[in-house]
Amino acid sequence: MIVRMTQNMFVCDICESDMSSSHYHIPAEMKEASEIKFVHMECCSAEEIKKNLLSYAQNQIRFYSDIIDLVNDTNMKNIKDFEMKYGNYEEVSQGIRIDRDTYIASLISELKKR
Ligand SMILES: [Zn+2]
Numbered sequence: 276m277i278v279r280m281t282q283n284m285f286v287c288d289i290c291e292s293d294m295s296s297s298h299y300h301i302p303a304e305m306k307e308a309s310e311i312k313f314v315h316m317e318c319c320s321a322e323e324i325k326k327n328l329l330s331y332a333q334n335q336i337r338f339y340s341d342i343i344d345l346v347n348d349t350n351m352k353n354i355k356d357f358e359m360k361y362g363n364y365e366e367v368s369q370g371i372r373i374d375r376d377t378y379i380a381s382l383i384s385e386l387k388k389r
């Protein structure tokens with residue numbers, strides 16, 4: 276059995292070459308079971324790109340729907356639950372943020388080539 280280094284963000288999990296060889300300055304994220312793999316946009320199949328776009332959109336819908344729920348039913352428990360799920364200010368502001376528009380535009384740009 277081959278144990279692969281999946282924690283390494285700087286190498287594509289599909290072709291195993293350096294992330295910097297991509298045309299895009301951000302990698303595509305592929306969620307598999309409990310782990311997230313970082314891969315070149317160029318290495319994704321059309322199906323993988325579509326799956327990625329769909330799950331991204333669904334996560335955004337869930338996020339905004341949770342905000343609406345929180346506004347409609349505001350109490351300390353619900354605020355704490357929201358922060359537990361999405362992180363509090365300190366956690367979010369220190370995290371690595373991927374520009375959403377750039378990410379979606381990169382995926383769609385690759386999808387055109389398939
Ligand atoms: Zn690759």
